[in-house]
Structures are given as structure tokens and as C-alpha cells.
Amino acid sequence: MSSFSLTGTDLTTDRLVLRPWSTDELAAVLSDARLTHWAEDFPAEGDRVIAGFLTEHPDGLTEYGHRKIIERASGLVVGSIGLFWPPSSGTIEVGYGVVASRRGRGYASEATRAIVEFALTAPDVHTVCADVELSNPASVRVLEKSGLHRWSEDTTTARFSTAAPAPS
Numbered sequence: 306m307s308s309f310s311l312t313g314t315d316l317t318t319d320r321l322v323l324r325p326w327s328t329d330e331l332a333a334v335l336s337d338a339r340l341t342h343w344a345e346d347f348p349a350e351g352d353r354v355i356a357g358f359l360t361e362h363p364d365g366l367t368e369y370g371h372r373k374i375i376e377r378a379s380g381l382v383v384g385s386i387g388l389f390w391p392p393s394s395g396t397i398e399v400g401y402g403v404v405a406s407r408r409g410r411g412y413a414s415e416a417t418r419a420i421v422e423f424a425l426t427a428p429d430v431h432t433v434c435a436d437v438e439l440s441n442p443a444s445v446r447v448l449e450k451s452g453l454h455r456w457s458e459d460t461t462t463a464r465f466s467t468a469a470p471a472p473s
Contacts, residue, residue, distance in 0.1 A: 316420065323374060331359055347381070347383060369427045374412060396432040421451055431468055439462065
């Protein structure tokens with residue numbers, strides 16, 4: 306059973322909508338404007354970094370690129386998640402962040418499960434990976450709960466990945 310449904314360009318989960326960024330929203334983040342459909346503590350610093358990245362690399366705004374995380378119950382943007390497009394040798398990296406006011410609700414895991422499953426439907430993608438600092442155990446747990454497996458680590462970083470099932 307799929308962890309998301311696809312309606313147009315939106316990925317919808319039980320509690321979230323993962324919607325592509327618009328250029329107007331990116332500009333608002335970079336200019337420190339406040340939009341009414343944002344949670345009170347959105348954007349976080351990571352969202353500002355992603356907005357700058359996407360402004361400089363618009364190929365990240367593709368169907369398999371970066372998205373806002375929208376809480377369905379409130380309609381508010383509560384974070385962002387994305388795939389660092391294009392893939393390299395069949396592997397694509399995922400990154401995510403949820404604002405402090407919405408952490409601890411399982412949103413990051415729910416969004417990551419959906420975007421990983423969606424990524425594995427992309428042409429030329431067979432593996433999704435993520436690196437996480439060991440000093441961030443909550444993010445380590447998000448990746449574990451999202452079905453990624455730790456395959457390597459050093460003193461500061463754990464590396465996770467998952468692969469598409471082999472064709473039958």
C-alpha cells in the first residue's frame with residue numbers, strides 16, 4: 306500500500322500535503338516576508354538555505370525536486386522536504402526539516418516515507434540516500450522510521466539509504 310496519493314503535483318499523506326514551491330514563495334522566504342499560510346515559526350533557517358539553493362538551481366523545482374510540507378488540518382506550511390535533483394548514477398539524496406512548533410508529531414517521518422517512495426518511481430532512480438549528524442538523534446530516528454537503513458557512519462555522520470525493490 307502506498308504511503309501517499311498523487312493529485313496533480315501534490316503528494317498527499319494522511320496528515321500532510323507535499324507541494325512544490327512557487328517562485329513567489331521562494332522570494333518571500335528570501336526577503337523575510339510573512340505569508341498568511343505559514344506556521345508562525347516558518348521558515349526555519351534550513352528553509353532559507355533551501356530557498357536560496359532553489360533560486361540558484363531551478364532544476365530543483367521539478368516534479369522530483371523540493372516541496373513545502375503543509376499540515377492538512379490547518380493548511381499551514383510547517384517545513385520543507387526535497388530530493389536533490391538530478392540523481393547521480395541512479396542515487397538521489399533526500400533532505401527535510403519541520404519547524405520547532407510541529408516537531409514530535411511524526412510529520413518528518415510521514416513526509417520522508419512518501420517522498421522516498423515517490424523518488425523510487427522516478428526514471429533513472431534506484432536508490433535514495435541521506436546523511437545525518439549523529440548529534441541529531443531525532444533525525445536519525447526519522448530516517449529509520451522512514452525505511453532507510455544505516456549503511457555507514459564515522460565519528461560525526463551516519464549514512465542511510467534504501468533501494469527500489471528488484472523487478473520480479
